[in-house]
Amino acid sequence: MSLESQVKIFKWxxxxxxxxxxxxLLIAMPLKYIWEAPExxxxxxxxxxxxxxxxxxxxLLLFKPLQWKTKTLLIVCLSSVLPLGPFYVEKKYL
Incomplete structure (x- = not known):
């Protein structure tokens, strides 16, 4: 698989x-805690x-092929726990 297609898959x-x-955060959690619908x-x-x-x-798979520094990998991984973080990563690093 080419690097270009790996990056495209990661973007998606x-x-x-x-x-x-x-x-x-915005739909399922309010349904659970406000309207008592945890499904x-x-x-x-x-x-x-x-x-x-x-x-x-x-x-982790793109770390070496994209020649990210360790700091960049940490930013990319930490961004996954922020609500808009993955969108930031997709625009800035991919």
Missing amino acids: ISIFEGVSFLVL MVRIVGMAHGLLFVAYIFGA
């Missing part, structure tokens, strides 16, 4: 991970968890 994972985090947290939470793991794994 980054976007989906960011969207799933926002859906979890969506289970579904969105699982999807977000899988995307989070894929995001971290993708960042």
